[in-house]
Amino acid sequence: MAAFNLRSAPSRNLGLRDQRGHPLRQVSQEAPPAAPAQSNEEYLRSFRTAVDRISDEVEAFAEQVDVWTTDFLRHKDVPEERRKELHFKNTLRLLNTLSDIADKSAQKRIQESGGALRFSGSFQLDPNGKEIPKLDNPQTFLESSDTWKLVQRLYKFQFEFQGALKQRIEEQEAQRTPSITSPQDVSTESKRIWEEFLASEASARERCEILAWLEGKSGVTEDKLEEKMQQLEIQSGTNGTWSGGWMNSRAEVKNAKRFRNVDGPLSEDGPIIRANDGIATLVSHLDPDAPSRELRQVAKEDSHREMAHWGRCYQMLRTRSAEETVEEFCKDRQESWRAATLGVFSSAPEQRVCIPGADCGALFRRMCYSAARNPKADRYEQACYGLLGGYIPAVDAVAEDRDDYRYARVNAELIWQFDAYVRSKHPELIPRTIDRFDAGVPDAGSEALFSLAHKWGQRSPAQSVQDVFMENRFLNLTTFLGAFLSKHETQADGVPADLRSRMEAPDIPVAQDDPKWSFPFKLDPLLNDENVLRLVTHLVLIYDSFRWCSPTSADDSISRSPNAGEPLATLHRNIILHYINFLQRAGKFELIPTYAAHLGHEIGPRRIAPELLQITSTDEKRMIVNLLEENDLSMKNLLEGLFVWALETSSLGNDNPAQPRFRMIIDKWDGKRYPDILRDRFGELPPSAPLEETIPDDEAMILRAMEWVLLVDGHWETSFVVLSLAMVGFLRSGKYYAAKALLDVASFKDVSEQKTPYYFKHSFNLADDGLPAEAEDIIHVNSEGQDSCANIMIEQAQAFIDMEALVRAISAIETWAEFVALHRPGDGTLAAFSPDNRAVARDIMDDLQQAMQPLLHDEFLLDLVNFEAPEYHNLQTALTSVRRAYLPEVILAYLACLSVATTVTGRDYISVAYEVARDIARKSGALVADAFVAAGRMEELVTSMALASRVLLGQLQECGDDKRAKAALKKKRWQEEAWRIWDIGRLK
Numbered sequence: 001m002a003a004f005n006l007r008s009a010p011s012r013n014l015g016l017r018d019q020r021g022h023p024l025r026q027v028s029q030e031a032p033p034a035a036p037a038q039s040n041e042e043y044l045r046s047f048r049t050a051v052d053r054i055s056d057e058v059e060a061f062a063e064q065v066d067v068w069t070t071d072f073l074r075h076k077d078v079p080e081e082r083r084k085e086l087h088f089k090n091t092l093r094l095l096n097t098l099s100d101i102a103d104k105s106a107q108k109r110i111q112e113s114g115g116a117l118r119f120s121g122s123f124q125l126d127p128n129g130k131e132i133p134k135l136d137n138p139q140t141f142l143e144s145s146d147t148w149k150l151v152q153r154l155y156k157f158q159f160e161f162q163g164a165l166k167q168r169i170e171e172q173e174a175q176r177t178p179s180i181t182s183p184q185d186v187s188t189e190s191k192r193i194w195e196e197f198l199a200s201e202a203s204a205r206e207r208c209e210i211l212a213w214l215e216g217k218s219g220v221t222e223d224k225l226e227e228k229m230q231q232l233e234i235q236s237g238t239n240g241t242w243s244g245g246w247m248n249s250r251a252e253v254k255n256a257k258r259f260r261n262v263d264g265p266l267s268e269d270g271p272i273i274r275a276n277d278g279i280a281t282l283v284s285h286l287d288p289d290a291p292s293r294e295l296r297q298v299a300k301e302d303s304h305r306e307m308a309h310w311g312r313c314y315q316m317l318r319t320r321s322a323e324e325t326v327e328e329f330c331k332d333r334q335e336s337w338r339a340a341t342l343g344v345f346s347s348a349p350e351q352r353v354c355i356p357g358a359d360c361g362a363l364f365r366r367m368c369y370s371a372a373r374n375p376k377a378d379r380y381e382q383a384c385y386g387l388l389g390g391y392i393p394a395v396d397a398v399a400e401d402r403d404d405y406r407y408a409r410v411n412a413e414l415i416w417q418f419d420a421y422v423r424s425k426h427p428e429l430i431p432r433t434i435d436r437f438d439a440g441v442p443d444a445g446s447e448a449l450f451s452l453a454h455k456w457g458q459r460s461p462a463q464s465v466q467d468v469f470m471e472n473r474f475l476n477l478t479t480f481l482g483a484f485l486s487k488h489e490t491q492a493d494g495v496p497a498d499l500r501s502r503m504e505a506p507d508i509p510v511a512q513d514d515p516k517w518s519f520p521f522k523l524d525p526l527l528n529d530e531n532v533l534r535l536v537t538h539l540v541l542i543y544d545s546f547r548w549c550s551p552t553s554a555d556d557s558i559s560r561s562p563n564a565g566e567p568l569a570t571l572h573r574n575i576i577l578h579y580i581n582f583l584q585r586a587g588k589f590e591l592i593p594t595y596a597a598h599l600g601h602e603i604g605p606r607r608i609a610p611e612l613l614q615i616t617s618t619d620e621k622r623m624i625v626n627l628l629e630e631n632d633l634s635m636k637n638l639l640e641g642l643f644v645w646a647l648e649t650s651s652l653g654n655d656n657p658a659q660p661r662f663r664m665i666i667d668k669w670d671g672k673r674y675p676d677i678l679r680d681r682f683g684e685l686p687p688s689a690p691l692e693e694t695i696p697d698d699e700a701m702i703l704r705a706m707e708w709v710l711l712v713d714g715h716w717e718t719s720f721v722v723l724s725l726a727m728v729g730f731l732r733s734g735k736y737y738a739a740k741a742l743l744d745v746a747s748f749k750d751v752s753e754q755k756t757p758y759y760f761k762h763s764f765n766l767a768d769d770g771l772p773a774e775a776e777d778i779i780h781v782n783s784e785g786q787d788s789c790a791n792i793m794i795e796q797a798q799a800f801i802d803m804e805a806l807v808r809a810i811s812a813i814e815t816w817a818e819f820v821a822l823h824r825p826g827d828g829t830l831a832a833f834s835p836d837n838r839a840v841a842r843d844i845m846d847d848l849q850q851a852m853q854p855l856l857h858d859e860f861l862l863d864l865v866n867f868e869a870p871e872y873h874n875l876q877t878a879l880t881s882v883r884r885a886y887l888p889e890v891i892l893a894y895l896a897c898l899s900v901a902t903t904v905t906g907r908d909y910i911s912v913a914y915e916v917a918r919d920i921a922r923k924s925g926a927l928v929a930d931a932f933v934a935a936g937r938m939e940e941l942v943t944s945m946a947l948a949s950r951v952l953l954g955q956l957q958e959c960g961d962d963k964r965a966k967a968a969l970k971k972k973r974w975q976e977e978a979w980r981i982w983d984i985g986r987l988k
Contacts, residue, residue: 102144106138110142112138194360226315309333465536481574593627597631609705639722643726806855806887852891861927891920
């Protein structure tokens with residue numbers, strides 16, 4: 001991108017490598033050792049309270065970014081050059097608006113603080129005990145506003161003024177006369193060269209913009225200088241009304257001449273003139289060079305007046321005040337010679353460098369440089385000439401703040417650059433007798449601005465960013481920040497999501513000795529200062545948008561990532577993601593989609609999953625889904641990302657052995673006792689606790705991720721992929737109650753009724769036989785027709801349907817176990833059932849029989865569509881392990897239930913047990929038989945069937961000679977004679 005003319009290269013720190021591939025030396029950016037000062041909940045609560053005060057600015061920025069993004073997308077089909085032009089204008093409008101918002105916010109904070117701009121020094125602590133400046137500090141807002149103004153100036157120069165300047169230079173070049181014959185021609189030619197210099201040297205124009213920005217924010221310097229000048233004027237006795245030079249010294253010289261009766265000038269070797277204090281020796285002449293020539297002084301009042309005069313000149317040269325120019329100031333005080341020595345008569349207001357004479361001011365600049373080094377001159381006089389000649393130490397001597405220090409260096413670099421340009425492009429204008437201009441001042445190169453901490457104290461985060469921009473190293477900083485985020489934990493510990501694990505850290509080859517990758521300030525403050533973080537993030541968005549604007553990128557849409565493997569884009573996504581994490585901690589969930597759109601169509605939804613999982617309100621979730629769809633983000637990747645993140649942060653996983661954590665059968669066989677079932681054997685949790693309170697946090701996170709399935713329209717297959725994987729994870733880990741809770745969140749019936757309107761025009765349960773008549777008009781189907789579409793959808797959901805059936809069967813067994821437990825005294829025998837209890841028992845058993853039917857079909861827990869699930873390389877393997885782990889236990893428990901039901905409700909249920917055995921023995925029961933064989937429980941199945949037979953024989957034996965009972969058995973085709981051979985007790 002051409003914006004800001006920034007050079008991109010990676011940092012020499014934090015995961016970056018040199019050109020030989022070796023890790024670069026690490027710059028210490030270590031966070032302090034963890035020492036929590038407050039709980040995570042307290043921190044988030046206080047953090048959100050503080051953020052409420054800046055919520056207007058945060059929301060206003062997001063609103064403008066949304067408008068800017070929409071405008072960009074609207075022009076994506078426009079021809080390339082026109083699209084870039086429109087985008088430049090829209091971006092300039094965005095920067096202007098954001099700068100205005102920041103400025104209004106700063107003015108508001110200043111008014112609230114009573115006009116005090118001092119840094120309050122008040123801090124708050126994050127959970128790690130790290131100090132973070134409070135978000136409502138007026139100084140931070142003012143510095144942020146100043147930074148936005150600097151960015152606005154640089155951007156405006158790059159994409160608006162530079163083209164106009166080049167065009168104007170070309171026009172002047174065409175009208176240029178070959179000869180220079182008059183002073184007017186000399187002046188015109190010098191101005192033309194200056195404008196040519198600005199048009200051809202982009203860095204020079206940038207320096208001019210930076211100087212203008214420093215002049216615009218010179219309030220502190222101007223106030224301090226004004227106070228000092230007023231004191232000097234009071235000491236001089238003039239109160240700003242003096243004229244005519246050194247009046248007190250002139251009076252002393254006149255008295256000396258009158259006393260000695262001298263008509264002409266006094267001789268420099270003549271009598272000494274003493275000052276009023278009787279110690280200092282006064283000058284005998286009144287020309288400006290007299291003090292240095294005679295090595296004498298002027299009167300004390302004149303010295304104060306002289307200092308005040310030069311101080312006023314310096315103030316006007318430094319701030320370029322429009323109220324009064326140096327020329328007007330000197331003329332009003334009858335000292336125009338001073339203005340002439342400063343070159344103001346030959347400098348136009350728009351020129352930053354004095355260019356009088358045919359040599360474009362080369363000789364004048366060297367004269368100023370020499371004058372600035374005169375040790376006998378007043379320090380403000382030295383500073384004036386130092387500004388004109390580029391002598392930095394003279395300006396540093398009177399600097400009032402960090403901005404004066406910056407101004408001296410940028411101004412000097414501009415002067416040296418122009419001198420070198422004239423010598424290179426127009427060597428005929430500078431005589432050979434004039435030496436090459438070389439200030440030879442240390443601490444004035446590209447690293448100068450980063451050495452401020454020694455004199456002016458620790459820079460604020462905003463000032464650090466300003467220095468980076470002034471040194472043309474913003475992309476170096478963002479690369480450095482992106483790498484830093486990928487290596488260090490920077491988010492609040494109160495957020496369950498691990499922000500660092502979502503960061504990418506590509507290795508980028510750089511030159512290890514490149515000074516552009518050295519930053520003498522820590523990065524933590526930049527990331528913890530919300531105003532600076534917001535500024536950097538939005539500038540990253542702007543920079544990346546121009547890369548997307550390029551026709552060479554894979555996708556012209558701003559809502560899609562360019563080359564995903566590009567290191568700079570990857571590291572920039574880390575910064576955007578960190579800002580999204582800030583929005584989540586601040587509770588600004590509705591703003592997340594605006595910035596997620598800039599993470600990429602495919603990548604964005606996956607990266608923001610942890611932030612979205614913190615949302616609990618269904619209305620907020622639905623709003624977020626709508627906003628994500630408006631920003632053209634992949635809902636498929638959203639559902640997958642939510643599940644994957646929740647799974648990775650849980651104790652579940654692909655490698656967990658498939659084994660229930662409970663046993664459903666108690667082996668107590670003696671006489672007429674049968675397999676028993678206990679409610680408290682279903683896991684380690686107390687049965688009296690509500691289900692939602694018994695789910696651990698990591699399992700609850702998965703359930704929360706599954707809630708989004710019901711909020712996303714369509715995406716049927718993806719929805720059941722994640723639902724199936726979640727259910728598989730629960731069942732493989734023996735998390736029965738979590739699996740049961742999942743059905744409360746998103747059962748097949750609920751999902752079907754929510755999603756069928758997207759494919760058909762009506763809502764219904766797709767598992768019901770056939771489609772309802774009103775659903776014949778289809779919206780989204782394939783060419784094979786609606787029945788085929790419905791069948792395919794059923795196949796895609798079949799794995800989840802089967803696991804849902806398994807969970808519901810276990811739940812039905814659990815219900816029967818609870819019912820039986822209520823009627824079993826302490827000795828373990830079953831009490832006699834009343835007719836009402838028998839009716840309830842039959843209803844429960846009927847429900848259990850219905851719940852067990854799906855488990856015995858020949859395609860139970862088969863992956864019919866071969867899901868591509870990276871979390872489970874082969875879903876069928878996982879389903880098979882679940883089948884082998886659960887089916888034997890559930891069927892054996894079911895047989896036990898049938899046996900118990902036979903003893904309390906009648907002998908009808910025992911026949912069902914034989915039907916189960918028959919189904920398993922058939923070819924269609926091969927999967928069930930395989931489960932018993934793989935689990936090593938086939939022998940137990942045979943034993944259970946033998947015991948069921950024994951139950952029936954026992955019932956027949958108890959009938960005895962009861963004729964009515966025998967008649968009832970005969971009607972039902974039970975032949976006592978056929979069973980007596982099994983009456984082992986009688987045979988004995």
